[in-house]
Amino acid sequence: MIFKDIIRRVACEYGLTLTDGQVEDFNTYFELLVEWNEKVNLTAITAPQDVAVKHMIDSLSCYEPSIFKKGARIIDVGTGAGFPGLPLKIFRPDLKLTLFDSLNKRILFLQAVANALGIMDINFVHSRAEDGGKNKQLREQYDIAVSRAVARLNVLCEWCLPFVAVGGFFIALKGSQYSLEVDEARGALELLGGEIVKVENVKLPGLDDVRAVIYIKKVRKTPLSYPRRPGMAEKNPL
Known part of the structure; x- marks a missing residue:
């Protein structure tokens, strides 16, 4: 079964309806992921069914219409191969997306995908989260920060909450x-x-593993002393 058929089917099983254009975009994304993965270590998951479920649909599992308001500013911290940010952008083109990663090779891949899809309004930031969180152009500038499979939650909070505006x-x-x-x-x-x-709790099509999406609201400004310098959050979690 070709990837376009798989992604359409598993999206339907998860309760999401994709347009023909979105199916084409996800297919292009998949093809570039497999192609680039031969020269850049992007993912250990390359089988069409697994990419569709474990990457694409898993990324969309965090989509909550009441939170993802029209034109929302989103930053994907430690985006890697673009998950979950890029699938969210394909699904909701109005979102103002920033893809943030510490490895430039991954940023180059993401730029290639965006070019192939004709998406012009994505920002790409090559930086460590600890440095980005101190950057006045990024700090508390986003409606939503997302992160997937990057670090434990107590570490992620220090890396991600500084980017999020109060509310x-x-x-x-x-x-x-x-x-x-x-x-x-x-x-x-x-x-x-x-x-x-x-x-x-999240149940992906055809999988029995345990997954969950945690929604954290920014209720107060993050103290200016956070995030701490690179490496501190992992060595000494809050």
Whole structure:
């Protein structure tokens, strides 16, 4: 079965309807991912069914219409091969997306995908999260920060919440240890100005593994001393 048929089917199984144009865009994204993956380490997942479910649909699992308002400014921190930010942009073209990653090779791949899809209104930032969070042009400038499979939640909070404006959301896509990570992150959330408003369990088509999306609202400004210098969040989590 070709990728276009697979992505249309699994999206339908998950309860999402894709237009023909979106199916074409996801197919182009898939083809470039497989092609570039031969020279740049982007993902260990390359089988069409797995990419469709574990990357594309998993990325869309965080989509909550009441949070993703029209024209919302979104930053994907540690985007890697573009997940979840790029699938969200394909699904909702009106979103103002910034793809943020510390490895320039991945940024070059993402620029190639955006060019192939004809998407002109994406910002690309090559930087470490600790530096980006101190940048006045980025700090507290976004309605939503998203991050997937980057670090434990207490670390992610320090990296991501500084980007979010008060009243906005940090959305973390997590795996089977999400409940433990939520407990670990309570102190960090209190310190950084975040408050968990919802934890949504995720069941992807054809998979029995445990996944969840954690929605964190930014209720207060993050103290200017955060994020700390590179490496500190991982060595000494809040």
